[in-house]
Amino acid sequence: MTLKLDNVTKRFGGFTAVDELSIEIPDREIFGFLGSNGAGKTTTFRLILGLLDETEGLITWDGKKIDYSQSNYIGYLPEERGLYPKLKVKDQLIYLGRLRGMSKNDVIAELKVWLDRFKVPDYLDKKIEELSKGNQQKIQFISAVIHKPKLLILDEPFSGLDPINVEMLKKAVIELKNQGTSIVFSSHQMEHVEELCEHLCIMQRGKPIVHGALKEIKRSFGKKNLFVHADFDLEYLKDIQGVVNYKAFPDGCRLQIESESISQNVFTALQDKGFVRRFELEEPSLNDIFIEKAGESYE
């Protein structure tokens, strides 16, 4: 089952927040939806969820226009977290679960499994306001997945979480994907996207500026990173033709090179200069690609 956006446009008055966006979210995959602040990610999510109406275009799930009165197959973790602080965790989840057609007993049974899994088994009767921000986020995540949605939309799911909780949530996301859920998630942390997504889209001012398979995006970017660690000053390397960027580190540098073949020239330039501890060619990171592509058109 595929989520498809076909020429979707959303205007707020004279301002175009999403501009003729056409993307397809592959079935049973984790799709990365990226972009700088204000690029149109949350607006797109709200359009998919029917919280906003598109000005133009069509959004379909499994080839049909989404019927929001029957949309129990969608789960959503909004960017602005919204739990009722005075409610107990179980009451909050029973309320949300019942809205999605679950029985009270089913909600409690599922909730217990998730609380165990997130290592907070004693939270059933705690009030939301008694929980730390990170733990509130776990509860909000549970509320997005408790009804076993087929399509899961996660807006910045890892923001504000410590590294242990990030790993816990990532594992849960991967497991949901393996069980057949299609997942779209936005993040400003590129390393999460690299780890989780096969396909992605980078938005800028409502339009996709990069879109496709991560491997292909990296391959077609062309430039590579060359890491050199040495016991002598490396700054002269930045003047080699084909070196487009130089970044110094305490123990060496990272060179961005136009193509793989430039590494040979760098290697030659290092001869007889001193002791080289590291010389390593790497694929560009998604962060490099994001900064270059989104930066080009950044206001």
Ligand SMILES: Nc1ncnc2c1ncn2[C@@H]1O[C@H](COP(=O)(O)OP(=O)(O)OP(=O)(O)O)[C@@H](O)[C@H]1O
């Ligand atoms: N209800 C609205 N009325 C007017 N403009 C809006 C409305 N909602 C969003 N916008 C504008 O649309 C643009 C896209 O906003 P959106 O929240 O979708 O961006 P985003 O990519 O999610 O950003 P961020 O990464 O900062 O969360 C922004 O310029 C925003 O100000």
